[in-house]
Every structure is written in structure tokens, then in C-alpha cells.
Amino acid sequence: MAEPLLEVVAIAKRFRGLKAVSSVSFAIEAGHIVALIGPNGAGKTTLFNMIAGVYAPDAGEIRFAGQRIQGLRPDEICVAGIGRTFQLVRPFAGLSVLDNVVIGALRRSPRIAEARRKAGLILERLGIAEKRDLPAASLTLPDRKRLEVARALATEPRLLLLDEVMAGLRPTETDRMVEVFRELNRETGLTILLIEHVMRAVMALSREIHVLHHGELIASGAPDEVVRNPAVLECYLGEDAA
């Protein structure tokens, strides 16, 4: 079997006394779409932030395409090929929608004209091309989520980390977003790790699901197996349901 694109080995992070993530290990094959689910406070975003270089793990190792990446700065992680979105969207509010995405594209396409062309294509893919000249501050939340994804895609990542990009979207909007990710995955082989509460999207997209609870991985596997797993049902619905 080929080496996985991303390999997380026994990573842990504590904030003061609080164990946010303890000894979590998993791997993602290139070209797969994998979901990370779990109740609020389970440590999903902390795990993301360790992969994205915002926090250095206290222990363990993160390997991306065979290289150790833990402890690198977020910009170095991005250059290595990991793009990310933020759960609380962070558009460059004063800049136009297009310029937001151009800034992402400039990493791989230093020439402005080329970056603008690429950014335009990505905006079309996400369906917000007609808003390219508006200030990002004027966008609605669903459009901001799309912009967040567009900007991350513009960095041309091999692995895309999506932090709750479906939250706040209507079901039809969710389906459109799901379709975009499917297309990208099919056409370019983009590998995706998503944190998501919207099960409609999780079930439609992911080939594999990891469940995090109290900072520990309690289940991993194919979607239909995981949603029947008693431990998973218990952490989501309480003991009686399981």
C-alpha cells in the first residue's frame, strides 16, 4: 500500500490542565475524503489547528507526504500543500471578493494577471463569480463560507482542511457545496479532511469517518458502520439510546 498523504501519530495537546487532544492517530490516503465528527468540545478544531500549524502538538508526530510537519508555521504548512478554512470565517473584509481569492492564488502564481485568472475560475466553481467586485464585508454568511473555501482552494492544496463549511447553509446549498467537493476530488484528486456537524454532507461525501470524543478517537471506519457504532451513539445521544 502506498504511503498515506497525511499521517497523524499519537498527537496530544493540552491547554493548562485541560487535555484537548490525547494520543490521536489516524491516516488519510491520497484522494480520499475523510470526515472528523464529534460533539462540541471534542477537540476537532484543536486537532485541525495542530495539522495547520497554529499549535505545535505536545507529543506525537504529523507527517505530510512523507515529511514531518509538526512545529512548522502556518504559512509553511500552506506552502507544503495543506489548505484550510476557518470555522469562524475570516474574509479580508475591506477587500473585494476577487482580491481575497487572488491573495490565496499568489503563492503559486506570483504574477498578478495569472493569479486573477485562476481566482476567477475558482469563484465560478464556487458559484460566487458575479459577486467578484463586491467588498467581502457585504457577503451573506453562506457566501462567506464559499469565499473561505475559494480562498483555500486558490493556494492549490493537495490536502484541504474544511472546518464546518456547511454550518448555516440551507439543504440545497449544502448539496451544491457537496457537489463542488465531489467534482474537485474526482477531477483533481484533491484529498479532503472535513470537520462537520451536518450529517447530510458527511454521509454524502466521506469515504471514512473518525469520531472524536473528549479528545480521544472512539471510532473509525466506513460511514454506515460508524453511525451504528454503540460508542458513537452513546456520546451523541446518551447511554439510553445506545
Added chain:
Amino acid sequence: MFSQINPRARGLLAALALLLLILPWIANNYVLSVAVLILYFAYTGQAWNVMMGFCGQLSLGHSLYVGIGGYSAAALFVHFGIGPWGGALVAVAASMLVGAIIGFLAFRFGIGGVYFALLTIAFAEFTRLGFDHWQWLGASGGFFLPVKQREFNDLLNLRGSPVMFYYVMLALATAALAFCTWLLRTRIGYYWLAIREDQQAAQALGINTFRCKMIAVLISSGMTSLAGVFFAFYYNNLFPEQIFNMGRSIEIILGPIIGGIGTLFGPILGAALLALLADGITELMAQIGIELPGIKQVFYGSCLLLVTMFLPNGVWPALARRLGLVSAPGPDPAGNTVRHPDG
């Protein structure tokens, strides 16, 4: 950016350029000296704007770079006979070095926002104290350049008539505008705006924020020190108490704040508005025979208050729209990087 400017704006710009070019023939020495002052603050405001308006790093100590630039060039001229153009190179290098030290200390150790601003004040203040006691440079008694009456303008040594100084300052201000226009169209220009808007998001897009902020400080400090060189040869005297004064730093930033932070024409408009109105008020007071010391400062304060309250983006974005120089929405042809939906 200039290619996108609509015909009306281009016409206005051409008219302004023409007016500035022929000004020495139609204006008396007093008007010319006011014009030099306006251009001086347009230039320094532009330089400060690179750091704050583009990259979002607030400096309240830009008089530091003016002072270092002025003293470097003056010292080389007086003590070693090196002309101001050669001296300018040293001045720029010295200011950039100091800027690099401040930037490194701040950005390496994650000092941002208000604390960064305080650091810039601190550096300007203790440099002032140092120069106050530096006998080789005249200490607190002042450092003077020799003044000789000349028949011809000596551009090489910056000795000559107010008209010559006017054109030198006009050239500097024009060059700064062109340079900043170009900067905003480069990759680093985009990266600065990203850092100004949201540093963490910028970093997630692969931007080395430390390096970009350092470059902003280096460019800004280097540009500002050229104004210092001009100042030294224009006024022929330097006093640490004056040139490093925090009030001077504030004067530098008033123009861009009132004109519009982050815009290309804001610093120019702001400098012009402040100088013309402040002089107008002083003149008016003199006419009606009231003498009020400090009226200029009160006036600056009121301007700042009014602009902050009613035009938080500055006068320029609003004016550009009113004059029809901007066709909103869309990429702003006036070069405004702050684009808010409500103007």
C-alpha cells in the same frame, strides 16, 4: 491602477500636475513655502501609509526616521563634505537599519497593535535623548549647515532658491505616489493588505507575515528618511528637541488619517487640507486682530475629531465618489484599498 482611472479623474490629475509644475511662476514666495510644506507632508504621509495604510502596522514614531535621515546627511555634509545625494544613501541605510531593529524586536516577539505603536514612540524618544547629548552633532544646541548666498542653484549640493527646493519636493512626492501605486499592484502589496485585514488568515494562505511586515517597515523608514535629508538642507538647522519630537510624528500621520488611510491620494489631500485650512485660520485670526497661540493645534484636533466621527475612511474616498471619480461598486479606480459598501 492609473490605466483604470476614468477620464474625468485623469483630466483632474493632469490639471493638478500642470498647476504644480507652473506654480513657481504664478505664486509668490509665501505661497511657494506653503506648497513645499504640503508636498513635504504628502510625501511623509505616503511613506507612513505604506506601514499603516497598507500593512496595518501603526507607527507613532516616524519623526525618528526624519531625524536620522536629516542628521546623517547633514553630518556627512558638514564634517566630510559629502553632498546630500550621496548622504541620502547613507541616510536611507541608517534609517532602514533602525527600522529593521524595531521591526525585528516587535514582529519576532509578537508585539502588535498598541504595543507596537508604543515601541515606535519609545525608540523615537530615546534617540532624541541620545542626540541631545551628542556633541559631534551639536547636541541640544542644534546642528547647522553653512548658508551662503548664491547666484545659481546648486542642485548637486541642494543649495539654492526656494523654487529649486519646491521642484525637488515635488519630484519626491510624485515619485512616492508612483512608487506606492506600483507597490499596491505587486504581490507584496496584496500580501500587506491581507495582513492588515487579518493576519491569521493571511498566514493560512502561505504568507510569511514576519517577512512582509519587515519589508513594509524597511520601505517606510527608508522613504521617510529622504524627507529628513530634504528637511536638513531646506531649513539648514536641526534640533533634536524639534526633529525627533512626537508632535512631528503626529503631524506626519494627520494627513493620511484625514485624507484616508490606505488610499493613494488620501495622504496628499490630507496634507493639502490641513496646511491650507490651518494657514487660513491663522491668517483670518491675524486679519481680525485676535492672537491665539496654539490655535493650529486646536484646529488639528477638531479636524481629527470631525473626520473620525463623520468620515471614518477619510475625506478622499467620499470626495472621489462625490466628484464622480469612482464608479462603485468595482475595483476602485481611485486606488482606494479600503472599500466599504456604504462608502
